[in-house]
Amino acid sequence: MKFSRRDFLRCLPAASAALSHTAHAALQTASQQQLLEVSPNGIHLEQVTLTYENLPDDLEGYRFSFISDIHLGGWLKDEIVEDALLLAKRHGSRALFLGGDLIWVPDNHAGLSDSLNNKKYAHGTDEELGELVFHELARMIRPHQFQDGVFAVLGNHDRWSNYDAFRILGRESQTQFLLNETATISVGNATIELFGSEDLWSGIPQKPSFTEHKNIFRILLTHNPDCASFVFHRTRNNFELALCGHTHGGQVKLPLLGALAYNITDTRYGEGLVDYGTTKFYTSRGVGWVELPIRWNCPPEVTIFTLSKHR
Numbered sequence: 656m657k658f659s660r661r662d663f664l665r666c667l668p669a670a671s672a673a674l675s676h677t678a679h680a681a682l683q684t685a686s687q688q689q690l691l692e693v694s695p696n697g698i699h700l701e702q703v704t705l706t707y708e709n710l711p712d713d714l715e716g717y718r719f720s721f722i723s724d725i726h727l728g729g730w731l732k733d734e735i736v737e738d739a740l741l742l743a744k745r746h747g748s749r750a751l752f753l754g755g756d757l758i759w760v761p762d763n764h765a766g767l768s769d770s771l772n773n774k775k776y777a778h779g780t781d782e783e784l785g786e787l788v789f790h791e792l793a794r795m796i797r798p799h800q801f802q803d804g805v806f807a808v809l810g811n812h813d814r815w816s817n818y819d820a821f822r823i824l825g826r827e828s829q830t831q832f833l834l835n836e837t838a839t840i841s842v843g844n845a846t847i848e849l850f851g852s853e854d855l856w857s858g859i860p861q862k863p864s865f866t867e868h869k870n871i872f873r874i875l876l877t878h879n880p881d882c883a884s885f886v887f888h889r890t891r892n893n894f895e896l897a898l899c900g901h902t903h904g905g906q907v908k909l910p911l912l913g914a915l916a917y918n919i920t921d922t923r924y925g926e927g928l929v930d931y932g933t934t935k936f937y938t939s940r941g942v943g944w945v946e947l948p949i950r951w952n953c954p955p956e957v958t959i960f961t962l963s964k965h966r
């Protein structure tokens with residue numbers, strides 16, 4: 656079954672209205688956030704324990720990392736990406752998931768060349784810069800060996816500047832792209848089933864196909880939280896965790912009022928953890944920026960998740 660972007664957008668308001676306030680009151684709680692570490696460049700390492708009563712025994716304590724919205728190419732310095740990858744390797748993380756929008760080639764990058772932080776990406780056509788950024792990302796990811804692998808989905812910006820350049824990263828690093836595809840990670844007698852969807856704005860996401868079995872933990876990895884929201888609220892597809900990015904947490908958050916705006920329809924999933932018990936959603940604030948290199952009260956993040964049966 657395929658969903659077009661139009662299908663998603665048409666159905667989302669109805670899905671939103673149908674939900675109770677009780678469900679979305681279960682927002683990110685302090686008890687689920689553990690110690691915070693901060694890189695020299697200000698990236699916050701968020702450590703989040705996700706508890707599931709029915710977690711397969713062999714996944715108790717399993718750790719994996721999530722980085723989204725790197726947006727390398729113009730504003731972001733390479734060293735910030737290297738910092739993010741170092742954070743992701745901490746605490747025995749066994750896998751790295753990348754949530755898309757790995758690159759960003761600014762419109763009019765030649766005109767911006769004097770002000771761009773990373774002049775390496777100031778000159779060239781969109782196509783050339785798209786390829787260069789993915790070569791550089793591959794160079795940075797390659798030294799980091801994650802025991803269970805590196806898996807990625809695409810975001811809208813990955814295809815907008817150079818449709819196929821992401822394949823460079825797959826060829827030159829151990830990154831496995833999931834384009835409406837499933838990867839499995841075996842952990843003892845348990846299996847993590849990871850479905851990575853195409854992006855809602857730049858591709859055609861498909862409904863995940865998950866296996867029903869008590870020893871399987873199912874993760875939906877998709878760039879845009881509207882995609883995960885649609886799958887869950889419209890089809891009740893059964894997965895334990897959705898990992899998303901795209902919003903950058905709003906980039907600018909006012910005290911008490913929160914984010915000025917989110918670029919999604921279902922704004923309950925603007926940032927952080929939304930917990931429905933057996934299904935949880937997590938939206939990362941991401942690492943980089945688009946348009947303007949501004950973050951205020953909304954620090955970049957790398958996330959390490961720990962799975963547990965116990966609160």
Ligand SMILES: [Fe+2]
Nearest residue numbers: 724756810901
């Ligand atoms: Fe993004």
